[in-house]
Amino acid sequence: MSITNTKKTVSEAVIKRLPRYYRCLLNLEHLGMNKVSSKNLAEMLDITASQVRQDFCCFGGFGQQGYGYVVPKLREALGEILGLNSNYNLIIVGGGNIGRALANYRGFKNDGFNINAVFDINPDAIHIDGIPVFGMESLSDYLKNNPTDIAIIATQRIAAQSVCNTLVELGIRSIWNFAPVKLEAPQDVVVENINMIESLFVLTYRMTNKTTES
Amino acid sequence: MSITNTKKTVSEAVIKRLPRYYRCLLNLEHLGMNKVSSKNLAEMLDITASQVRQDFCCFGGFGQQGYGYVVPKLREALGEILGLNSNYNLIIVGGGNIGRALANYRGFKNDGFNINAVFDINPDAIHIDGIPVFGMESLSDYLKNNPTDIAIIATQRIAAQSVCNTLVELGIRSIWNFAPVKLEAPQDVVVENINMIESLFVLTYRMTNKTTES
Numbered sequence: 001m002s003i004t005n006t007k008k009t010v011s012e013a014v015i016k017r018l019p020r021y022y023r024c025l026l027n028l029e030h031l032g033m034n035k036v037s038s039k040n041l042a043e044m045l046d047i048t049a050s051q052v053r054q055d056f057c058c059f060g061g062f063g064q065q066g067y068g069y070v071v072p073k074l075r076e077a078l079g080e081i082l083g084l085n086s087n088y089n090l091i092i093v094g095g096g097n098i099g100r101a102l103a104n105y106r107g108f109k110n111d112g113f114n115i116n117a118v119f120d121i122n123p124d125a126i127h128i129d130g131i132p133v134f135g136m137e138s139l140s141d142y143l144k145n146n147p148t149d150i151a152i153i154a155t156q157r158i159a160a161q162s163v164c165n166t167l168v169e170l171g172i173r174s175i176w177n178f179a180p181v182k183l184e185a186p187q188d189v190v191v192e193n194i195n196m197i198e199s200l201f202v203l204t205y206r207m208t209n210k211t212t213e214s
Numbered sequence: 215m216s217i218t219n220t221k222k223t224v225s226e227a228v229i230k231r232l233p234r235y236y237r238c239l240l241n242l243e244h245l246g247m248n249k250v251s252s253k254n255l256a257e258m259l260d261i262t263a264s265q266v267r268q269d270f271c272c273f274g275g276f277g278q279q280g281y282g283y284v285v286p287k288l289r290e291a292l293g294e295i296l297g298l299n300s301n302y303n304l305i306i307v308g309g310g311n312i313g314r315a316l317a318n319y320r321g322f323k324n325d326g327f328n329i330n331a332v333f334d335i336n337p338d339a340i341h342i343d344g345i346p347v348f349g350m351e352s353l354s355d356y357l358k359n360n361p362t363d364i365a366i367i368a369t370q371r372i373a374a375q376s377v378c379n380t381l382v383e384l385g386i387r388s389i390w391n392f393a394p395v396k397l398e399a400p401q402d403v404v405v406e407n408i409n410m411i412e413s414l415f416v417l418t419y420r421m422t423n424k425t426t427e428s
Contacts, residue, residue: 023412086418100315200322200406203388203390204298204302208297
């Protein structure tokens with residue numbers, strides 16, 4: 001994980017585009033495409049070619065003028081920047097619908113994300129093939145004995161902050177939060193949120209807006 | 215759904231903040247809070263008070279200088295702008311982990327989103343309490359007989375575009391897409407994406423970035 005660039009200056013918008021570039025390049029690589037221009041990438045991401053070149057500039061370039069990018073090399077370089085060359089150990093707290101769906105989704109493993117355990121206040125009611133389910137009281141012992149990189153919070157809104165506090169106390173420094181609440185965490189803890197209801201409301205906004213336009 | 219404002223000028227960033235204001239206000243309303251200042255709202259959303267006032271300006275204000283906002287009134291006004299005063303009929307295409315998790319999530323109903331049916335290529339393998347599961351061949355007949363506002367695509371990546379095409383042909387004009395692929399759809403179709411893997415990659419980017427900083 002030795003990356004030599006000045007990422008501190010990278011804007012939020014660029015950070016959010018990086019995974020899109022990565023997935024796009026991975027798909028091209030699977031299709032056997034070896035070269036891609038910034039124009040091609042721009043079309044696929046619905047942005048401008050100059051935006052693509054500017055984004056990659058933040059990381060020192062990657063391409064030669066008038067030549068385009070070598071797909072596997074660019075994919076690998078972006079993968080390194082995104083921290084995808086590592087394997088990650090994960091746990092899920094909350095064994096409800098979302099927690100179970102995430103635990104059952106096998107695609108994470110292909111990207112190096114291993115979900116090793118699920119914790120719930122009612123572990124006996126939950127069965128997940130191939131992943132052990134423990135009660136919340138086991139969390140502390142588990143984390144002492146099993147180095148864990150990322151904790152997924154998939155609890156109800158009301159429980160999320162207290163679960164977050166417990167995880168942070170137990171040494172977790174990266175949280176992927178599916179509960180619809182803004183979590184308070186120390187500065188050195190990375191929290192990334194997925195808020196499904198907010199996305200649904202953006203959809204209805206666009207539907208409503210469209211209706212009034214036509 | 216008669217909204218009288220000039221929403222065409224509303225930026226993407228403002229649109230994405232609207233659901234956050236809405237949820238925040240709903241929580242305050244549940245707590246019994248009647249008045250809120252732009253400063254309060256700004257703190258809760260991690261933005262500046264002038265940003266809050268500027269955002270609401272896009273919709274004609276809502277508040278009086280030095281007085282703050284009346285929580286239930288502001289919540290209701292934002293709800294109308296977001297199209298949340300309607301009931302919506304939804305279907306889910308794809309009965310895998312994500313499709314089933316969404317179907318089983320009862321919270322949508324409280325916000326007026328009714329998931330009425332799930333479609334899958336292998337319907338017999340899927341059981342969801344209280345929601346019928348049909349084969350893909352029934353989609354056309356179902357949509358003819360059951361007015362549907364929103365289709366959720368929760369298929370594999372490879373199937374998503376063809377499912378999208380079918381839905382659009384059958385008259386669907388709003389799609390909530392969980393498949394990790396950019397869907398091509400006509401201009402009058404609203405597509406809102408949730409890309410979980412991209413969010414996870416942003417998390418690992420921040421983890422990796424943090425590591426190199428310290």
